[in-house]
Amino acid sequence: MSARQNRPAVLFPGQGSQEKGMGRALAEASAEAAELWAMAEKASGLPLREIYWEGDEAAMADTRALQPAMTAVTLGLWFAARQRLGDIVGFAGHSLGEYAALAASGMLEAAKALELTSLRGRLMAEAPGGNGAMAAILKLSLGDIEDVVRQAALATGKVLLVANYNSPGQFVISGDKAAIEAAAALVKERKGRAVALPVSNAFHSPLMAEPAAELVKALDKAGLRAPTVAPVYFNVTGALETDADKALALMRRQMTSQVRWIDTMANLQAAGARTFVELGPKGVLAKLATANLKDTCPDCAAVGVADAAAVAALEA
Template identity: 55%
Template sequence: MSHPTVLSILFPGQGSQEPGMGRDAAEADSDVMNLWKKAEAISGADLRGIYWDGEEAEMANTRYLQPALTVVNLGLWMRLAGKVAPACTSGHSLGEFSALAAAGALSPNEVLETVSLRGRLMAEADPQGTGAMAAVLKLQLADVETVVRESEQAVGEMIRVANYNTPGQFVLSGTRAAIADASERVKALKGRALPLAVSGAFHSPLMAEAAKELAKHLASVQWNKPKFPVFCNVHGKAVTDAASLRDIMPQQMTSSVQWIDTIRNQHAAGVRSWMEVGPKGVLGKMLGQILAPVADPSEWTGTSVGNLAAAEACLTAQA
């Protein structure tokens, strides 16, 4: 597939994992295999054993998932880098760190160290299990915001919209009591509320202490000017300098993922082709809903590169 129009590279985050992910690319390329080994050394976990041969329940553990999924994303990107020419990049939540590596703002090693720390911090941020998250489907934003406001008032505990994924898909984050109350209100409005298998209330103020620790780490690593803009989750806008990226990335842990704005702002900047690099194609499936109000389907394209075969097919089409 050729890309005559302006291209953005997208990297998925947690929720896009699948058994066996990344194995094909690693077994075909020693550099990718070495990336897995580095991630295992940094995280102290048998990531290949977990994701290539383990149980699916274990694969959802954020402590392991963050470095493993990042390796999968970067391993696929290694096959494409230098052969496709993105104008910008973005990643959804955890995927934003893959975007930083693709743009050269951080080295792959520094990204692996960072996401391993991030995974540990997020896993340990809520030892009492007071936080929870739920996906909300089939409701418009105004109704979701009303639910959040009413639940916070009724329960007296924190709840936020954590992810603005599409105009009909949102994620709530907050205390268990507030999420339970909100879920009932969503159902009363004929929406769907799906509990997420997570260990805390990610992208909410309950991650404040973890964000402080991550900020200390990010202040100590070597940042570089990105080779192309990174559209950041916190505000959905392009960031083009290293200092701003360094300062904004810790905020991501306590702020909402503004994915709708991210994609629409890329479109407004001229992007007409999106390539998702990572398993499952989760982000690609969101594009149509996000772009529908601002672009005719004939004006843009989306490509999913979720495994080695897809990467090779993409390169063959580029030739």
């Protein structure tokens, strides 16, 4: 489906969507995309093109490299696709992807987005992570999951919350390892399944307060402004915000707050989006868009745009 057939929402993925070779063909064909990689390497101090075009899985999973590299890839796709997308309803980025959404909207300079994601990746990688963990919860309703979280937090006296509301069938909990383990036992009792995630800390929880405080200092100096292309729908609320000061307040909370992706998709649909275009590898958010909207918007379409060929196909 052409992205022009309906007003699109543009989505940017986060960690977990990386793959070997990502962004290479576009960077070799586009000076603008190549410059994004160069800026990301300068900001991070890492040989990102070597890591993602020639490296192994372990190197590509290092969040210090992953966050600026993914931002370079997704913004490169945005610059290549923006003239083909027409009148955009809004932007949204999942966790890390929110920084690319800010840059695409005009709320943040691309260079600043790369600097911030380089810092964010380093802070998250270096944060004390001995007691933090995350788990995906499957085969349970949200009500059951929230009840499990309450019980496990009360029983252990530790931090635990639903961190990612990704779709009606996909939720992630985050918190202290003892609370995660207690929750996993309760999930099993209810015939659900808890899958430990390969992360180094309890992301999107209060346990990230220390690295978040350092990132906030940089965010406060980044120069957020009102959007010039279309509004951003923010993780913390799932709703749009166009006031720069209020947007900054939301971004200051992002690392320690929940990702309300279900609300984000619903609000983009309510605003008129009928095509959801994900700019990035693997198509994770395109699949989540389908999962979120299959019952409420049967005429909606989700499109994954991972490379230059897919950008060209937007007008097919």
